[in-house]
Amino acid sequence: MSVPSLYTAIWSLVRTIPPGRVMTYGQIATLLGTPRAARAVGYAMFFCKDDSVPWQRVINAKGEISLGGHVDRPLLQRELLLAEGVEFTADGRIALKRHLWWPEHEETGT
Numbered sequence: 001m002s003v004p005s006l007y008t009a010i011w012s013l014v015r016t017i018p019p020g021r022v023m024t025y026g027q028i029a030t031l032l033g034t035p036r037a038a039r040a041v042g043y044a045m046f047f048c049k050d051d052s053v054p055w056q057r058v059i060n061a062k063g064e065i066s067l068g069g070h071v072d073r074p075l076l077q078r079e080l081l082l083a084e085g086v087e088f089t090a091d092g093r094i095a096l097k098r099h100l101w102w103p104e105h106e107e108t109g110t
């Protein structure tokens with residue numbers, strides 16, 4: 001099976017997310033110039049078999065872990081994020097004000 005070039009670009013961007021930080025599906029789609037492709041980002045994470053892609057750092061716009069068709073994967077994602085120091089609110093959402101990452105902000109210091 002060939003991998004769509006968009007998936008390759010998504011995986012490349014996801015590799016840059018630092019530990020303890022997260023990005024949303026929509027953020028990734030927007031940064032890649034395809035702002036309406038958040039669902040494609042989700043599919044790319046679902047089908048990713050490359051251990052070098054930190055898939056756990058990609059979440060939905062509400063700060064939640066998406067179920068994504070896997071039974072055990074949401075629990076694993078939460079465990080991996082907790083191990084990186086990502087904090088969750090009482091209702092199970094990620095504290096986006098603290099953990100949301102925008103690559104350009106890191107580079108410019110804003």
